[in-house]
Amino acid sequence: MKKGDHLFLIDGSGFIFRAFHAIPPLNRKSDGLPVNAVSGFCNMLWKLLTDARDTSVGVTPTHLAVIFDYSSTTFRKEIYPEYKANRSAPPEDLVPQFGLIRHATRAFNLPCIETEGFEADDIIATYARAAEAIGADVTIVSSDKDLMQLVTPNVHMYDAMKDKQIGIPDVIEKWGVTPDKMIDLQAMTGDSTDNVPGIPGIGPKTAAQLLEEFGDLETLLARAGEIKQVKRRENIIANAELARISRKLVELRTNVPLDMALDQLTLEKQDGAKLIAFLKAMEFTTLTRRVAEACDCDAAAIEPAAVPVEWGEEARGPDLDKGDAATEQKAAASETANTEVSDKQDLEGNKPSELARTRAEAFASHPIDRTRYVTIRDIATLQAWIAEARETGLVAFDTETTSLDPMQAELVGVSLALQDNRTSPASAMIKAAYVPLAHKTGVGDLLGGGHAENQIPMGEALSALKDLLEDPSVLKIAQNLKYDYLVMKRHGIVIQSFDDTMLMSYVLDAGKGNHGMDGLSEKWLGHTPIAYKDVAGSGKSAVTFDLVDIDKATAYAAEDADVTLRLWLVLKPRLVAEGLTRIYERLERPLVPVLAEMEERGITVDRQILSRLSGELAQKAAAAEDEVYELAGERFNIGSPKQLGDILFGKLGLPGGSKTKTGQWSTSAQVLEDLAAEGAPLPRKIVDWRQLTKLKSTYTDALPGYIHPVTKRVHTGYSLASTTTGRLSSSEPNLQNIPVRTAEGRKIRTAFISTPGHKLLSADYSQIELRVLAHVADIPQLRQAFADGVDIHAMTASEMFGVPVEGMPSEVRRRAKAINFGIIYGISAFGLANQLGIERSEAGDYIKKYFERFPGIKDYMESTKAFAREHGYVETIFGRRAHYPEIKSSNPSMRAFNERAAINAPIQGSAADIIRRAMIKIEPALAAAGLAEQVRMLLQVHDELIFEVEDGAIDKVLPVIVSTMEQAAMPAISMRVPLKVDARAAQNWDEAH
DNA sequence: CCCCAACCGTA
DNA sequence: GTACGGTTGGGGG
Known part of the structure; x- marks a missing residue:
């Protein structure tokens, strides 16, 4: 072998397992012998031998070897007796194929290599390094992560089933570390299929992060005390030795004694007759024909070879780590194709x-x-x-x-x-x-x-x-x-x-x-x-x-x-x-197809109901308008805050409240309500008129225009990327702000109806943001209250004011409720005072009291602010980030605003993440229950999901939806507080909600 | 024709 | 006090 040669090393054991699980087991010989993996193996070999140039490897091999595991008793057992101790027996249909693949290899006239006491991976490692030292290029035909540590500029891997080359950038993108750090990464994460222990609680993402920070495992273990996360630090310190053992287990040997020298791996000419005899025995007709064409043989004249089949225990060397179907599927599913950037020329980044x-x-x-x-x-x-x-x-x-x-x-x-x-x-x-x-x-x-x-x-x-x-x-x-x-x-x-x-x-x-x-x-x-x-x-x-x-x-x-x-x-x-x-x-x-389908389905909106409501609203608004003119003594544009301000504060001389930022007198509902409370009759009428015209213009008049000409339904559009916190937004039309608070407004919801034979089912999280707060800030009283299912606002009031929950005045509860919400919004005395219509000093006292009763809340707020200042972002419980680049602004009100937003984001955002997870899980959960056909998810309104369900299926569907939503944080996060979902089905959205 | 401010609907 | 989108009026180009 010389510089410029190209050695292919095929991980035979790995390939057989991969092929066995990837290729449907339909592929049997006429006598019932399963040969799917053998078939995949032969096709792959033929492809590589004849036109490797046309695969993503892009070069033709000059040398080639197929490597197998000899036995499972290797030196690793001596280091760690538990190594691969938990492996199960291979699938029955796979057993005979181990022997057949060795036969296939010989039929292809290829070296078939195995060495006692060493795994195939060690042999591959030894050959790869030896060839590299000479200056040859190496392609390891395998997609096993255990081999990724071998990847260098000259050593690539090749996933034959996906026809994908794996180079340095691909390893980085998949695992977050360079190939030379793979050993350390695997040592930390361990491997359940091989029973490599690793460090508990450390997965690939954490490991990559730690390696990025500390460089390598030994440095990390030496400086573990610097790790901030308490649990992680303790885990790493306690399991340092286990990590070192794990490292020895995953590090491949590059000094295995080799039976065949590199030069003996030179690619020999095919023996067409021998190969065809084997292929015919396997009944691989297509490949037989191809081989016959290529070597100009008469396949019909060649007798099938007699291939002995080993069904029993003596069949050698299944390497079971590659055979865990679940692991393989997971890998295939999570790996949606990595980058195919070739790095032949440039040694692209190390990180x-x-x-x-x-x-x-x-x-x-x-x-x-x-x-x-x-x-x-x-x-x-x-x-x-x-x-x-x-x-x-x-x-x-x-x-x-x-x-x-x-x-x-x-x-x-x-x-x-x-x-x-x-x-x-x-x-x-x-x-x-x-x-x-x-x-x-x-x-x-x-x-x-x-x-x-x-x-x-x-x-x-x-x-x-x-x-x-x-x-x-x-x-x-x-x-x-x-x-x-x-x-x-x-x-x-x-x-x-x-x-x-x-x-x-x-x-x-x-x-x-x-x-x-x-x-x-x-x-x-x-x-x-x-x-x-x-x-x-x-x-x-x-x-x-x-x-x-x-x-x-x-x-x-x-x-x-x-x-x-x-x-x-x-x-x-x-x-x-x-x-x-x-x-x-x-x-x-994963939300992309989920939302796309919700948008495509749309929801039925009853044109007649809206039209009737529009008429009613028009009449009431006209009446209110007349009364306004009567009280004002002249006609003007009520919808113009400028003209309205002139009437109220100029002509009528009413006391102006606050001003807008452009210096205009504010005519907000709050200001008008205050004026009404003073006894002036006009402001009340304005408020009424505004409500009526708002409902008419924004909803009853506008919604029919969104009814699709073909589907006759309304298809909102969801934006996945327009909020800072992770919430969705809805537009054209916005179906996340359909009125619900007033009786007049709720009538609009009666126009959202189910199709015949169906009901609308609404399922909403109860107090999800307060529950998230109780979880993240870990407040014992709140956790207890949610665990007991008691009235959370009444409990808060009771804690703060010492009033028993029994017979509590509604005003006391109302104040506690406002404070609870205020906390979620990053409370300020100013805001709370505004909300409750009390003095700022009184609001300040409430907040102080609240922090005394629930010191964890104060801690949460302070630590969140500090985190935001340090990093420029905050995180939800699942790790989603919301950035606040202005958090350090020198403008105090700007800074305070950003601090409040930063306090709110992990709460609002975690709740948003939970419902996202629920939305992703709903369809599979329904499918698993055999109910997918009877249910369609239509809308999401931040803490509520609306479905259209076949009448007969409601009783079965409802519990599936409720439990999927309640369990949505699991298993990623085990909440310290239960999640509660209320659900109801009815003919329209108003009744279902 | 485009943009902004004010206002208000939802969670 | 948080997070949005839609409508209207009104100003500037």
């Missing part, structure tokens, strides 16, 4: 944080070049792009449509961006294209223009795109994917495997401005994309995108995909570096 920077710099030297964009006008070219996306496993994707409303939008074209691996440096080169599908000609033409020429027919293009978008092995990257998801879903395409750069930015930087593409592009790429209005015009002259010239459309649309891919390359490693991957993957990304 994820540096990777983000390195890439941003790479983009600076390869700025966006719109002249390179292409317009795809024929199906063959589109197919070629799709094939390339399959190779790289990564594609940025964007749709162009006729509307911002995904329920109305007509698809006009799609754009794609790919990493171009043939250019160098690979990390910086991206190619992008636009596929026009429904552009029209003749803008300004009276006939409205016809279909533009040279566009791929919509159906043909969609069918090709469907294969790509639904392929789980290709990661689709989009900005605000929910939009594209809905548009494509309406065309029968359900996007699988995706990332959303908007959501990544949101998870990283909530509270630091918007997460729109143009802003992110400026911020991370220093590039200003073409403005939409420069392409489609604005205002009266604006046209829909189908009327945009295709060349202009290409520049605009392809750029969007290009920018999106570049953003992803920068944001993905940042997510890892900041330890936020989990939040993104568990709390953010």
Whole structure:
């Protein structure tokens, strides 16, 4: 072997397990012998031997060996007798395949290597290092994390089942550490399948974080006293020795005595007849035919080989850690394709944080070049792009449509961006294209223009795109994917495997401005994309995108995909570096399809009811208006606070209350109520008029305009990334602010109805934010009260004022309730005084008293503020961050405002996280109960979920929903306070609530 | 035509 | 005192 050679080391035991679980066991020989793993193994080998160049490895091997485990009694047992002690017997159908795979290896004329006392991984490690020392390149065919410690610039891994190369950046992105730190990481996290103990309570994320901070395990153990988290510190100190043993278990030996020298692994010519004989025995007809073609043999003339099958115990060497189906599935599910950045040229960053920077710099030297964009006008070219996306496993994707409303939008074209691996440096080169599908000609033409020429027919293009978008092995990257998801879903395409750069930015930087593409592009790429209005015009002259010239459309649309891919390359490693991957993957990304489906379903709103209410409101408002003019002595625009102020405080000379920030007299409801209390009749009428006109204009008049012409339902849009705390927001229409507090307002809710044969089911969390407060601040009395299910505000009042709960005056309870809410909002004496209509000094006394009774609350507030000042953000109980960059402002009121917001955010945000988790879990929970078909989740209103349920299924559905919601924090967080959910079903939203 | 302030609906 | 979005009036361009 010499410099420049390429050695392939195949982890035979690992592959067989992986293939066994990945390939359906349908694949049996006619006599019933299961051969699915053997089949996968043979196909993979053939592919690598004949056209490895066409896989993502991209090179042809000069040397190759298949390595197996010999037995499970290795030196590791001596270090730690419990090593792999908990493994279970392999599945019955797998047992005979171990022997068959060794036969297969020999049939391929390949070295079949195993050494007693050592695991396959140690042999692989030894060969890899030896080859590397000579200057050869190495590809380890395996996706086992235990081998990732071997990855270097010259040693790659290759996941044959996903056709994915794993290099340094991939290890970093998956585990948050460089490959050389993998040993330390595994030593800390342990491995349940191998029974490697590790340090209890330390998972991959924590381990990566600690390694980023301390450098390596030994340093960490030496300086463990510096760790702030008490429990973590104690765990690490107590288990230091266990960690050291674990390290010995996971560190691979690179000095295993080798039976075959590297030179003996030279790839030999195939013996076609021998291979075909084996393949025929296995009844692999397709592969037999291919091999026969390739070696120009007559397969029919070759007799199947006699292959002995070992069913029994003596079948050697299953390496069970690779065989834990649950582990494998989890890995496959959590790993939605990692970056495919090739690092052949550049040794990209040693830390994820540096990777983000390195890439941003790479983009600076390869700025966006719109002249390179292409317009795809024929199906063959589109197919070629799709094939390339399959190779790289990564594609940025964007749709162009006729509307911002995904329920109305007509698809006009799609754009794609790919990493171009043939250019160098690979990390910086991206190619992008636009596929026009429904552009029209003749803008300004009276006939409205016809279909533009040279566009791929919509159906043909969609069918090709469907294969790509639904392929789980290709990661689709989009900005605000929910939009594209809905548009494509309406065309029968359900996007699988995706990332959303908007959501990544949101998870990283909530509270630091918007997460729109143009802003992110400026911020991370220093590039200003073409403005939409420069392409489609604005205002009266604006046209829909189908009327945009295709060349202009290409520049605009392809750029969007290009920018999106570049953003992803920068944001993905940042997510890892900041330890936020989990939040993104568990709390953010899974909500995209959930919300998209809620938006798509919509809810029925009864036009007649609203119309009748509008009439009633119009009459009442007109009557109120007349009375206002009567009392004012003249007609004026009541809706103008300016004119109203002139009447009230000028003409009538009523005492003005507060002023607005522009110096106008305030005419707020609060001010008017105060004036009414003084006995003036006009202010009361104004308040009434305002309520009536508000209900009419915002709700009864506006809602019918949102009824979709086809579905006849109202489809709100949810924004996942527009609040600082993690709440959703709803718009067009906003269905999170439908009136409920007044009887008049509640009538509007009666217009939200279920479809025939169904009921609306409303399930809402009771006092969720106070419960979260009791949990995070750990207040014994509050915890007890919630555990006992008593009236929380009455309990608070009783504690503070010494009044027994029995027979408590409602005013006393009201004050306690206001204080409880005030606490959640980051209380101030000013605000509380305002709320209760008392003196500021009195409010201050209440707060003081409250802090005396519940000192933990004060502690929580102070420590939250200190945390916010130190880090610039606060965290929810699940680790979501809300940033407050102005928390150190020199402006006292600005600073105080930020402090209150920072105190509120973990409470509001944790509650938001809990309901997010519930929303993600609901569908699977219902499906598990066999009820998925009878229920549709329609709306979310911060602490409430509204479902449409088939009449007959309500009794079964209700408990599933209630318990899913109540258990939603588990298992991530075990709440110190129970969560309580109330649920009810009725014909309309008013009665259900 | 666009933007802001004021106001008010929800949790 | 926290977090939103929608409507209206009104001013500036």
